[in-house]
Amino acid sequence: MSQATFGDDEELFGEAANEMREDVESSLADGWDALPDADDVWETDADNVLGVLNGLKTALDSGDAEDHLRDAKKWFTMGQRADAFEDADDLEEEIGDLEEAIGSISEAGEQVGDLTSTIPALRGTLEDAGPSDADDNENEADADDEDDE
Known part of the structure; x- marks a missing residue:
């Protein structure tokens, strides 16, 4: 292999490493953009x-963020194994941050889902709790009889 070819290979490897880093950064940016807006999670018109819970459950959808995270991790892993990145700590940290955000959103969505299925049953229980309407009418009639005496 001639010296000129080796020099070209280094240049090509450098370009590939830069493109890999750009791919990771782009996938991370797309991942952050795919997350729900804070206002969508906070505000409601229910x-x-x-x-409110149904709206929140819908808002807590991370959309394509998981796919973008997967792409970022794929290119990051490839670049790391090829020792293509001079300094990748920032990428690794941002991948972790995005992964944590997606996990928090997913966990919150599960909790809201649980509440969404629990609240209607709780309402029914509370509506059925206590004396029946017939008992209430009887108690009112007894009170009226006592007033007549």
């Missing part, structure tokens, strides 16, 4: 708790 009329009741179940409406």
